[in-house]
Amino acid sequence: MAQSFERQKAKPHVTEEWVGRVYTLLCIFLLVATIFSMVYFVASRGLTTFFGDGVNVLELLTGIKWNPEGEPAVFGALPFIFGSFSTSILAALISAPLGFCAAVFMVEIAPRFGRKYLQPVIELLAGIPSVVYGFVGLSVIVPLFRDIFPGQGLGIAAGALVLSIMILPTITTIATDALAGLPSGLKEGSYALGSTRWQTISRIVLPTTLPALLTGIVLGIARAFGEALAVQMVIGNAPHIPRSLFESTSTLTSAITLSMGNTAMGSVHNNALWSLALILMLMTFIFVFIVRWLEGRSKI
Amino acid sequence: MNSIIEIKDLNLYYGEFQALRNISLEIPEKAITAFIGPSGCGKSTLLRTLNRMNDMIPGTRVEGTVSIAGRSIYSNDVDVETLRKRVGMVFQQANPFPKSIYDNVAYGPRLHGITDRKRLDEIVEKSLRSAVLWHEVKDHLKRSALSMSGGQQQRLCIARALAVEPDILLMDESTSALDPISTLKIEELVQELKNRYTIVMVTHNMHQAARVSQQTVFFLGGEVVEYSETKQLFSNPTDKRTEDYISGRFG
Numbered sequence: 316m317a318q319s320f321e322r323q324k325a326k327p328h329v330t331e332e333w334v335g336r337v338y339t340l341l342c343i344f345l346l347v348a349t350i351f352s353m354v355y356f357v358a359s360r361g362l363t364t365f366f367g368d369g370v371n372v373l374e375l376l377t378g379i380k381w382n383p384e385g386e387p388a389v390f391g392a393l394p395f396i397f398g399s400f401s402t403s404i405l406a407a408l409i410s411a412p413l414g415f416c417a418a419v420f421m422v423e424i425a426p427r428f429g430r431k432y433l434q435p436v437i438e439l440l441a442g443i444p445s446v447v448y449g450f451v452g453l454s455v456i457v458p459l460f461r462d463i464f465p466g467q468g469l470g471i472a473a474g475a476l477v478l479s480i481m482i483l484p485t486i487t488t489i490a491t492d493a494l495a496g497l498p499s500g501l502k503e504g505s506y507a508l509g510s511t512r513w514q515t516i517s518r519i520v521l522p523t524t525l526p527a528l529l530t531g532i533v534l535g536i537a538r539a540f541g542e543a544l545a546v547q548m549v550i551g552n553a554p555h556i557p558r559s560l561f562e563s564t565s566t567l568t569s570a571i572t573l574s575m576g577n578t579a580m581g582s583v584h585n586n587a588l589w590s591l592a593l594i595l596m597l598m599t600f601i602f603v604f605i606v607r608w609l610e611g612r613s614k615i
Numbered sequence: 616m617n618s619i620i621e622i623k624d625l626n627l628y629y630g631e632f633q634a635l636r637n638i639s640l641e642i643p644e645k646a647i648t649a650f651i652g653p654s655g656c657g658k659s660t661l662l663r664t665l666n667r668m669n670d671m672i673p674g675t676r677v678e679g680t681v682s683i684a685g686r687s688i689y690s691n692d693v694d695v696e697t698l699r700k701r702v703g704m705v706f707q708q709a710n711p712f713p714k715s716i717y718d719n720v721a722y723g724p725r726l727h728g729i730t731d732r733k734r735l736d737e738i739v740e741k742s743l744r745s746a747v748l749w750h751e752v753k754d755h756l757k758r759s760a761l762s763m764s765g766g767q768q769q770r771l772c773i774a775r776a777l778a779v780e781p782d783i784l785l786m787d788e789s790t791s792a793l794d795p796i797s798t799l800k801i802e803e804l805v806q807e808l809k810n811r812y813t814i815v816m817v818t819h820n821m822h823q824a825a826r827v828s829q830q831t832v833f834f835l836g837g838e839v840v841e842y843s844e845t846k847q848l849f850s851n852p853t854d855k856r857t858e859d860y861i862s863g864r865f866g
Contacts, residue, residue: 427673498710500706500708500710501710501712501713503668503671503706503710504706504710504711504712504772504775505712505722506668506671506699507666507668507699507703507704507706507776508699508700508703508722508723508726508775508776508779509696509697509698509699509700509723509726509727509779510696510726511696514726518722518726519712522713522714523712523713
């Protein structure tokens with residue numbers, strides 16, 4: 316009697332485990348399948364440019380002339396690659412010091428005020444739609460640059476400035492978490508040796524959290540690299556390498572979003588845009604690997 | 616014996632909570648003084664008033680005077696950094712910086728402006744020798760301090776504190792996270808150091824207090840219950856509460 320009772324108790328339990336396992340497995344499978352099919356799709360389209368349409372890979376990567384509708388059509392994507400890298404790295408250069416300082420202020424200098432007011436404000440920044448950033452950039456930053464510097468005001472400088480504000484939440488949030496996660500014993504140990512607050516921040520806090528801070532920067536660059544709309548609104552979208560920061564140029568994303576709707580699926584031009592997308596995607600992978608590598612170097 | 620630390624009518628509040636009540640103590644120079652008592656009795660709090668580490672806790676208020684070598688350390692003209700240079704501290708958890716062994720010991724001297732490589736080398740060697748760690752680590756000073764064992768890390772923290780040449784060394788339950796052998800090593804080390812430094816140690820371990828200290832202070836509820844020579848306190852306590860505590864009847 317007792318035996319059959321135990322068996323009856325055990326049965327639904329096994330079913331539960333099994334259902335849960337199958338359900339989670341299905342979710343994982345769906346995720347992996349989605350990612351792989353996306354990669355496959357972008358790669359197959361993007362590679363057709365080289366293997367089907369006969370465009371040289373090197374020419375695409377290093378050519379500086381982009382004229383997909385010309386006779387003959389020329390696909391030199393270097394201006395876009397250059398535009399993407401220069402805007403996102405410049406954006407990170409502007410944003411990183413601001414983000415670090417904001418994080419140091421929030422964690423080390425005024426934790427109560429920082430947590431209560433500053434953190435929500437910065438998180439709010441992350442929620443603003445990119446079209447709003449682009450619009451503000453177009454109506455405030457671009458005219459300002461036009462008045463101060465030679466040129467139309469559109470270009471890398473305007474794009475980088477808009478992007479720097481967009482990636483500020485990423486960098487600040489990660490830096491804040493890193494600083495707050497520092498074992499308090501380390502700071503106490505430093506203070507107990509007679510260090511000032513600034514010495515503790517510069518000699519203990521920053522070096523120890525450096526891998527995490529760099530992770531924030533790389534994620535910021537990755538976000539800037541992939542941002543399309545806001546950049547497209549302020550960069551000018553001329554397909555050439557600019558001679559100054561205030562001259563119209565393009566990025567990979569802006570080139571794709573501008574032309575994708577106007578090309579026929581399967582045409583060389585369309586495939587070339589997929590190649591740009593492939594470059595974007597590969598860069599994103601590289602950023603992810605850099606982040607992984609940095610996390611592995613974390614000292615604590 | 617000359618007293619180097621003089622505490623008079625000290626009251627300390629964390630916000631509304633009074634952690635220390637009317638403490639008056641004189642701690643002698645170049646000797647080991649142990650603070651004992653149950654958790655929350657204020658012994659660590661008092662230790663942390665001696666190098667003003669409590670300053671960092673918001674809402675802390677201190678009344679009364681604490682003088683070190685005749686100078687009140689809570690008066691406005693006191694430079695906290697200079698005070699902490701003179702009053703070193705070793706914590707409960709070993710907290711080496713994620714740097715090399717060498718850089719850990721050289722951290723303090725560098726803070727205070729010593730950059731000459733030869734001078735730093737000397738200080739590092741001297742401090743590690745004082746902490747009886749030199750022979751174990753002299754061949755890999757560049758190794759990360761985090762690769763050391765717990766006992767070594769704690770001795771490294773002692774070496775790091777000694778490197779800034781303090782007069783007083785505060786030890787906040789510095790052996791409570793260590794195994795018995797490491798604990799013994801640190802107790803031996805502390806015995807050596809007492810000829811050159813004034814040592815104030817907080818300990819949960821009454822046997823440790825009895826073994827290593829010359830004076831013992833027994834705290835209860837933020838008050839000093841009894842303060843006398845260690846032998847006297849453990850063999851013949853005058854207060855009933857001390858007797859109950861050391862005989863293990865509570866706490």
